[in-house]
Amino acid sequence: MKTLHPESKIVNSWSILIVLTTIYNYIFIPFQMATKGSIISNSVLDLGFFLDLGFDSILIFDLLLRFNVGYIERGQFINDKAHVRKNYLQTDFKRHLLSCIPIDIVARLFYPNLAVWIIALLRIPRLLRVFDSLSASKVWEDSINSNPVIVRLLRLLFVIFLVEHWVACIWFLIRNINISFHGYLQALYWSVMTLTTVGYGNIVADEQTVQELGFTIFVMMLGVTMYAFIIGNVASVITDMNASQSRFREKLDRIQTYLREKKVPQGLQKKVRSYYQYMWEYNRDTSTDFLSVEQYYLNDLPRSLSTQISLCLNQKLIESVPMFKGAEPQFIEQILAKLRPIVLPPEDYVIHEGQIGHEMYFINHGEVQVFSEKDNKIIENMESGSFFGELALLDSVRRTASVKTLTYCELFVLEKSDFAQVMADYPNFADKIEEIAEKRRQENQSDSIG
Incomplete structure (x- = not known):
């Protein structure tokens, strides 16, 4: 059997059964001892016997399963069978073994008329499993889904x-x-x-x-x-x-x-x-001083991890730009690392018509309006996933239209200087981008937001 990771879905799902088993024992063992089974009908007692048998089987199976569950040591997953067995024998094995010995089942077989409270007393070692339940709750507390x-x-x-x-x-x-x-x-x-x-x-x-x-x-x-x-x-x-x-x-x-x-x-x-x-x-x-949550928390992570998270969150934004399609993954990673998040309120200007552009924008959330102040004409509305101002990364051109926010907007800004720094590391791709940009200038010169 393959060694299981202690935080895998299989082990976490199995730990739920162990917790339910512990809860069952912690509720019914003292109840049976106190009432001596007198307020429980014979049919319920029979059902209780099969429940006890079922939960005991879970504990016995868990004892065997633990020999195939690895452990974490100094951040490293240990999956070597010999080390796993040795670690289990030195830690939880004795307690688990004591908690699953079916003394009560054996007693029932030899003494069918044994009092219910004595049977419950013989089940007290099952309560040793409470430590596993506490450990499971700690794992759930640290889970990313809870x-x-x-x-x-x-x-x-x-x-x-x-x-x-x-x-x-x-x-x-x-x-x-x-x-x-x-x-x-x-x-x-x-x-x-x-x-x-x-x-x-x-x-x-x-x-x-x-x-x-x-x-x-x-x-x-x-x-x-x-x-x-x-x-x-x-x-x-x-x-x-x-x-x-x-x-x-x-x-x-x-x-x-x-x-x-x-x-x-x-x-x-x-x-x-x-x-x-x-x-x-x-x-x-507000501990972030109103920085982007990603920007605040990712600063504490190693660069490799922060880059992976940035890719997961924002890769589609970059790949939606025609001139970035087909770019190497490393190029996309470096572009993502240069993005600067900003948040703007409604009716705030992002760019003004006639200004010389030095950055492009990606809309992560919200809606903006593109319009011509000179012609007093609305060109289009742009929503989440859109971008504008990309020609400013290639040429020192004046903006051909104004853009203002219609709602609160969360934008990512890519500065021209940062873009040039990345392009210097990818000269082959720089030639391709120049070709795409030239074609876009010719086709969309009249209505692009440079």
């Missing part, structure tokens, strides 16, 4: 539920509550009330036995600790969710205060506020 804040919040809520469930089962057992599902709900109510320090279970101390008093005191102390744990974690989650928005509000407040102090006209203040609000929607993070 929101880490939501994963942390769900994990916190589930841990809280499990603690309350276990406390309820223990209280159910020592309190000798009426053995029924309603009795379990009463115990769960007491558990929630006590752990959340709301009413400490509404139990009068004089009416409790020594065991009940001792357990109640323990749960109260646990509740205080758990309360602090919950508040701290929830506060951390909320802070993570709103950190970017808080920075944005703080920055916007400072800017608005400055504009008011300088007595800037209300209309202009409104435009500035609208611009910043759009930039918030565009970036979702």
